[in-house]
Amino acid sequence: MPTYEYECNKCGLRFERRQPMTDRPLTECPECRGEVRRLISGGVGFLIKGSGRRPVEHRAGSCSLEQSGKPCCGRDERCGKPPCGGAK
Numbered sequence: 001m002p003t004y005e006y007e008c009n010k011c012g013l014r015f016e017r018r019q020p021m022t023d024r025p026l027t028e029c030p031e032c033r034g035e036v037r038r039l040i041s042g043g044v045g046f047l048i049k050g051s052g053r054r055p056v057e058h059r060a061g062s063c064s065l066e067q068s069g070k071p072c073c074g075r076d077e078r079c080g081k082p083p084c085g086g087a088k
Helices: 064-068
Strands: 003-008 014-018 036-038
Touching: none
Parallel strands: none
Antiparallel strands: 003 014, 003 036
């Protein structure tokens, strides 16, 4: 949910509100009840944390084929030995 910044035209109060993108902009100052306008900000973009890859769980007798559709060794069929050790 994005955070929007507002400024009151009457008292000059600047404040932020988290609102769904589908909500209409606020029109009234929470302090003086004056008219507010939504400010345009540069935003912060977004941050991706982690490597972007899901960890593969290696359980006894399991192969990554069941989780990802590809065995960890690159073979075309189930390898049966977790982890495969990279053999191709």
